[in-house]
Amino acid sequence: MALKFDNTEIAFKSKSSHDLKRAKLLFNMVSNSSMVRIGRWLTDVAFSIQLPIKGIIKSTIFKQFCGGENIKECEKTITTLNKYGVGTILDYSVEGKEREDDLDSTVLEIIATIEKADSSMAIPFSVFKPTGIAQFSILENANEGLNKLTEKELKAYNNVTERFDAICKAAYELDVPLFIDAEDSWIQNTIDRLCEKMMFKYNTEKVIIYTTIQCYRWDRLDYLKGLHKKAKENNFKIGVKLVRGAYMEKERERATEMGYKDPIHITKEATDNDYDLALEYCVENLEDISICAGTHNEDSSQFLANLMLKNGVEKNGSTNIFCSIVGNERSYKFQFIE
Numbered sequence: 001m002a003l004k005f006d007n008t009e010i011a012f013k014s015k016s017s018h019d020l021k022r023a024k025l026l027f028n029m030v031s032n033s034s035m036v037r038i039g040r041w042l043t044d045v046a047f048s049i050q051l052p053i054k055g056i057i058k059s060t061i062f063k064q065f066c067g068g069e070n071i072k073e074c075e076k077t078i079t080t081l082n083k084y085g086v087g088t089i090l091d092y093s094v095e096g097k098e099r100e101d102d103l104d105s106t107v108l109e110i111i112a113t114i115e116k117a118d119s120s121m122a123i124p125f126s127v128f129k130p131t132g133i134a135q136f137s138i139l140e141n142a143n144e145g146l147n148k149l150t151e152k153e154l155k156a157y158n159n160v161t162e163r164f165d166a167i168c169k170a171a172y173e174l175d176v177p178l179f180i181d182a183e184d185s186w187i188q189n190t191i192d193r194l195c196e197k198m199m200f201k202y203n204t205e206k207v208i209i210y211t212t213i214q215c216y217r218w219d220r221l222d223y224l225k226g227l228h229k230k231a232k233e234n235n236f237k238i239g240v241k242l243v244r245g246a247y248m249e250k251e252r253e254r255a256t257e258m259g260y261k262d263p264i265h266i267t268k269e270a271t272d273n274d275y276d277l278a279l280e281y282c283v284e285n286l287e288d289i290s291i292c293a294g295t296h297n298e299d300s301s302q303f304l305a306n307l308m309l310k311n312g313v314e315k316n317g318s319t320n321i322f323c324s325i326v327g328n329e330r331s332y333k334f335q336f337i338e
């Protein structure tokens with residue numbers, strides 16, 4: 001089954017010529033490092049002297065990468081994409097909050113995105129980022145186990161668990177699949193622990209909760225297999241969003257600075273290889289595992305299409321594979337050539 005990625009007429013059908021010209025200009029600018037440095041400096045200066053530049057940012061960079069500042073503002077983009085057969089994920093991207101009441105408010109916003117997904121065929125699933133609902137230091141201090149936490153930290157950790165549970169329960173009750181993002185390796189054990197707890201609780205009959213596996217980490221293929229074993233032993237199903245990983249430079253820098261082994265594969269080829277092996281493992285175990293392929297990579301998308309064919313998985317049926325190769329920066333749609 002060959003996928004065709006070069007049909008720009010299909011890929012950009014939802015965009016006007018003006019949209020495409022704006023995007024081209026923007027991408028030319030952001031691929032020029034001097035331009036980025038100067039732009040950043042100018043933005044900082046403009047904000048510090050309170051120049052009214054919010055409108056300029058909103059109609060340029062923001063418009064390219066974001067649907068809106070709230071659910072209502074996203075409606076137009078959701079409807080347009082849906083018209084061209086492209087689903088939307090509403091991602092309430094707040095990070096770095098520390099106060100308990102701010103973190104609780106974020107939970108309510110995330111639940112609102114799940115309710116919105118429930119009421120709209122154009123939004124097939126929902127998502128959240130753990131650092132949006134937890135203090136980073138709590139996730140970090142709990143990474144090697146809970147026994148190192150002070151009493152106060154343990155209380156905050158229990159609040160984080162309750163927030164995870166409130167979001168996952170809403171997804172479960174409304175039957176909306178929920179992806180939980182993966183983040184920095186030094187908080188990921190905590191996130192894994194919480195995701196596993198949620199999958200154990202809510203994925204008993206079918207998969208609602210999806211954890212994320214970053215294949216740029218050399219230990220993740222083993223983690224996937226271990227998680228599958230654990231799920232079989234404890235009678236729950238697993239959902240995995242497979243990604244390569246977004247924080248490579250930060251991971252490498254920290255490992256060098258702190259003198260521990262780099263958690264990321266040494267080469268891109270090794271990452272690509274693990275990504276495809278993870279896809280293969282999941283497709284071969286579809287009775288226990290549901291997948292979201294979070295990638296824009298053409299070879300991996302083609303590899304997945306071939307795996308689906310080889311394993312007799314229907315490409316447009318009600319399978320438990322989400323292919324998520326549609327991104328803001330490069331829009332593709334699968335085109336199957338029989």
Ligand SMILES: Cc1cc2nc3c(=O)[nH]c(=O)nc-3n(C[C@H](O)[C@H](O)[C@H](O)COP(=O)(O)OP(=O)(O)OC[C@H]3O[C@@H](n4cnc5c(N)ncnc54)[C@H](O)[C@@H]3O)c2cc1C
Nearest residue numbers: 181182212216243244245246266267268271294295296297
């Ligand atoms: C739906 C969706 C959800 C996502 N969720 C998450 C998430 O929860 N957490 C997260 O971290 N990311 C997430 N991402 C981002 C994802 O990790 C990036 O989109 C991805 O890294 C870009 O890779 P790609 O698979 O599209 O392919 P490519 O563009 O082919 O791969 C680029 C990636 O390869 C890896 N790489 C590049 N050079 C090297 C090298 N020298 N050595 C080793 N590895 C290398 C890096 O991961 C790099 O980002 C998500 C993406 C999508 C589409």
